[in-house]
Amino acid sequence: MFHKPRLTAAALALSTALAGPLAAQDSDLSGTLTIFSDMSNPAPRAVMEDMAARFGEMHPDLEIDLTIIDREAYKTQIRNFLSANPPDVANWYAANRMRPYVDAGLFEDISDLWDDPEIAENLASTEGAMTLDGKQWGVPYTYYQWGIYYREDIYNEYGLSEPETWEELKANCQTLLDNDVKCFTIGTRYLWTAAGWFDYLNMRTHGYDFHMQLTNGEIPWTDDRVRETFANWRELIDMGAFVDNHQSYSWQEALPFMVNGEAAAYLMGNFAVAPMREAGLGDDQLDFYQFPAINPDVEMAEDAPTDTFHIPSGADNKEAAREFLRFVVSAENQTIINAGDALGQLPINASSSVDDDEMLQQGFEMLNENATGGLAQFFDRDAPAEMAAIAMEGFQEFMVFPDNLDPILQRLEQARQRIY
Amino acid sequence: MTTATLPDTHADEGGPGWIRRNRMTLAPLMFLLPGILFFLVYVIVPIFQSFYISFFRWDGLGEPSYIGLANYQELASDPAFEVSLWNNLKWLILYLLAIPGGLFIALFLNQTVTGIRLYKSLFFFPFVISQVVVGLVFGWFYAPSFGLLSQVTEWMGLGTVNVLGDPRYATYGIIGAGLWPQVSYCMIIYLTGLNAVDPEQVEAARLDGAKGLRMLWHVILPQLRPATFLAFVVTIIGALRSFDLISIMTNGGPFGSTRILSFYMFEKALSEYGFRMGYGAAIAVVLFLIMLCFIAYFLWSMYREEKGAR
Incomplete structure (x- = not known):
């Protein structure tokens, strides 16, 4: 579909320069982490590649295998790869769009991640959208008004x-x-x-x-x-x-x-x-x-359409995948990937900061202060x-x-x- | 068959002898085998699989559940299916206009003037370019704000027309776009056919005083019968695979008024909001049955022709 293309203008280079501070924390993860992503437009692609690179620096023993698939083609391919050749992490969308895969048992229940107060509190605004049948099936990384x-x-x-x-x-x-x-x-x-x-x-x-x-x-x-x-x-x-x-x-x-x-x-x-x-x-x-x-x-x-990351239930390296999801939703990462020179959208984590673009500021204020009915x-x-x-x-x-x-x-x- | 004419001297020997005796049958079979195999795997088996899937409710992910004829019952009361069926019919009938159109241009171009080859190539040009390009070009031609058609009608004081946005005209608009390359295809078929027309018969007819339409109807056309048959076949096939034009020009819209069966099947089974495999298969089965009528007719007339030739 066409209504979530991230059309952020350019700025591929800047984001890689921000990779430094997060490097080399806990490096106990090993093996390979396979990521299938639909962030195929130029700016989102750079964001995704940068995210993978920064995560890789934090975990030197972990090999990251990132595959970026055309955003439209992804929508049909996900049906095949989830059952035939599941990666460890995959992109998708929130709410009922997850339903077919949740019902078919192809997404991993990650309610344990959401039990962590750091995630539950900071991402509270989208918990409802990530919940089906009382469990959470993924984490959000960006949304827009x-x-x-x-x-x-x-x-x-x-x-x-x-x-x-x-x-x-x-x-x-x-x-x-x-x-x-x-x-x-x-x-x-x-x-x-x-x-x-x-x-x-x-x-x-x-x-x-x-x-x-x-x-x-x-x-x-x-x-x-x-x-x-x-x-x-x-x-x-x-x-x-x-x-x-x-x-x-x-x-x-x-x-x-x-x-x-x-x-x-x-x-x-x-x-x-x-x-x-x-x-x-x-x-x-x-x-x-x-x-x-x-x-x-x-x-x-x-x-406020939300784009998400999920762990397929057939994933091999679920430990690394969970760690990656934690990384994705961290306040620092959300600030980086949603900046005006990256995705140019709104971060979900309440502790991250919003780009000072006029529209993003207005949207952020609207969604946080004047959307009491719900998202x-x-x-x-x-x-x-x-x-x-x-x-x-x-x-x-x-x-x-x-x-x-x-x-x-x-x-x-x-x-x-x-x-x- | 031919084995009977060979001296049967090794009748009591095993393996190799049997192969040798039957090699006149075996050799063609061996050559046909790869083709037959692929045809079975990619054409015949999927047809039966479609029949089978059409009795299930299946989203392509979970377990299919058997629902008998429910998909077909739903088809019977589905207005969108009805619209698609009628559109298919419109395509089949109106697309046949390509045959007289092609014939007319072929007759017109079948003369010796300087540069005739160039004219012929120009007329053949639309068939060479991709259907997608044809769709785009006509999409712009019909565009309500800047399209050539609207400019012309506005100039004539008729106001703008939005052919592809109006459910009454949209299908005809797309058929019009499809006819453009199809006419040139039929033209080429007739041009080659006209080369084979016997000049002596034309001469004889002329001596007998035949002219104009009478000449065309009684002398030329009968000799063009193989060309006409071929033009008919390719036009029917063309009408049934108009998927790309529809997808480019209207995407099935406005509100589903330009869908044909193949497009509807794609939407229901394979598009972003689809994944009703059973329902899609049921549509495919209906489409197959329609095609089967034509296939049977083609096979029958080819068979008759071959018998007549012997």
Whole structure:
């Protein structure tokens, strides 16, 4: 899938320079540690290679065998290598995305690591996302915020401010539309971008718990509360808030609308910032706000997709693998790998420090102080894959033909009854 | 067979004699063996495996559980499957337009003008480039904001059209893109066919006063029958493997309206959100049965042709 590409610009060299201080602590580990990683984009690749190198320096007797696999290909290959040729450590994603491998017994239960207060306390924010059936199956290494990135200069031009309520958002939008600027750009060709809108609208209308119950299949899609969420969505669609023909664009192809000023904002993950800056948007043109409240009684919850490391149950060197996971989540390492010149995302460890990038700072503050409702992973990680595929197709159809809502919800409900 | 004509002098000897007596049968079998083996392992056996898997619910990881015909029952009530089936039909029928299209261009190019070879190569060009490139080129051609098609319609005052984003037109849009290389393929087949047309028959027909369409229909076309058959076969095959164009141009969307069976099977069984192996296998079985009709027809007409030739 496409929504977690780490597009951090360059800076391959700097990270290796930081390797020194951790070197040569306990060197009792021996043998080979095999790591399969999906961090194949240039910046993540450098981060992963650097991490392996630093871990290797700490354990001179341990041989580290790192294989980096193309991020998209990895998603199908993991099924083969987990059962046929398991490494000692493998990348994957949190929440329900782990479910098939947990159910098939291919991931090692690492609750013992999470019993360690150092991990449990510092990583508390993502414990829920790493837990299935009451056990923990992996550790997170990075996450990033979602929210509305907007053209500060356009907002200023029309005297708009960051909206805090749904009414303000719609009022802003009306002003923009009156001036021939679309409120939001979006490219739904690969479907998942529409799921971002659904996540936020649903969490703001009915809260985190309702959203989780829905993605866990405990609530029928034909429920009136789900319809309320879609009704809110429809208000924007009927206003013409979204760019036309969005079903033909990928999320990258939707960026130029924002860069050219034809649309004023984009509900996206933080990875969209890098290409927007590369396209020429300066700090005075680009800013960020949290998705505003819709139902004031509902606590704010956020999407914060988390990328993870796991130990396959068939691993040979589980001792070294556990040590590696401890290393990955350590505050120091999380600070290094999430820095602006490395992944450029948010560290999970509460004791690590965040890069002073404007967006990362805002995101960090939002997730730590104003996301009391909870952190969701993103629709396609919270819902089972099959449900996600069918639902996201429905979201796209709804955004183009809002009148088709009834048949869409019927279809989703049918799927829900079969899948769960 | 031929062994009967050989003098049977070593009938009572063991091993080597038996081989010698049967070598006229054994030799071709030995030569065929590797091919047959690979064909069995990579084609025949997987077909039956697909049949077998289609009776199970299986995610490709855990234990498959037997569910009888439930996958097929689900198919029967699956609107996405129905859409894919209809799209397959649209592909099969509309793709056949490549045959008259190719014939027309071939007739047009079958003349001696300076530089005709160049024109022929230019017309053949789309078939040489990869389907992926064709998909990309047409994707841009249809693009709603900057595409050539939209520019033209806007200039004509019709407003922009979003062919690939509109579920009503998207499939036709992709078929149009697919026809471009397919027409040139059929053209090449007909061009070579036209070389073999007997000039004496054309002469004779001309003396009898045949011209234009009558000449084409009664004299040329009957002589082009082998070429037509070949064009038909490659076009049907082309229509059934339009997977790459769909994947490039719309990825099955908008909301699944351009999927065909092979794409749907891929999505259900092998894509990121798929891994319903049983369901995918059931779709594959349906697709196989559709193909089987054509395969049977092709085999039958080839068999008939061979018998007629003897």
